[in-house]
Amino acid sequence: MDPTPAPATTGTPTAAVDGAHLAALLQAGDIDAAIDAGLMEFRDDPALDPVARALIQDVRLRLRQAWEARERYRAREVRLATRAQAREARRNPATAAPAGTPRALPPAAAAALARARARAGGA
Numbered sequence: 001m002d003p004t005p006a007p008a009t010t011g012t013p014t015a016a017v018d019g020a021h022l023a024a025l026l027q028a029g030d031i032d033a034a035i036d037a038g039l040m041e042f043r044d045d046p047a048l049d050p051v052a053r054a055l056i057q058d059v060r061l062r063l064r065q066a067w068e069a070r071e072r073y074r075a076r077e078v079r080l081a082t083r084a085q086a087r088e089a090r091r092n093p094a095t096a097a098p099a100g101t102p103r104a105l106p107p108a109a110a111a112a113l114a115r116a117r118a119r120a121g122g123a
Contacts, residue, residue, distance in 0.1 A: 017042045023052030026059050034059070 017038035025034040040063070042056060105113065 019045045019048040019052060019056060022056055023049070026055050031059065031063075035063070039063070 019042060022034050022037055022039055022042055025031075025037060026039075031039075039056070039060060042060070044053060044057070048056075104110075
């Protein structure tokens with residue numbers, strides 16, 4: 001997976017984005033160049049040809065939806081990995097005491113051992 005986030009903006013000033021140029025790039029199928037030219041920053045231009053405006057709006061919508069879907073997918077992958085780690089930790093609990101260190105007895109066993117020691121020491 002690509003760790004880079006979806007670009008929200010490319011830094012192109014809104015006034016510098018040429019709708020006709022964007023439409024030409026999109027008609028040529030060069031979406032990457034259109035993104036670099038400011039596709040996502042483009043604001044609707046009533047002077048632009050209606051077909052070109054519709055093309056730009058459609059591509060922007062599809063890109064935004066794709067980027068949002070990619071973010072949802074990445075968030076889901078993180079959630080699933082976290083759940084898998086938690087599940088694995090429950091299945092294979094790591095021992096807190098290192099090897100060779102006596103482990104703590106359950107409370108009932110510790111009480112029984114203390115009573116037995118008391119009887120053995122008192123007799």
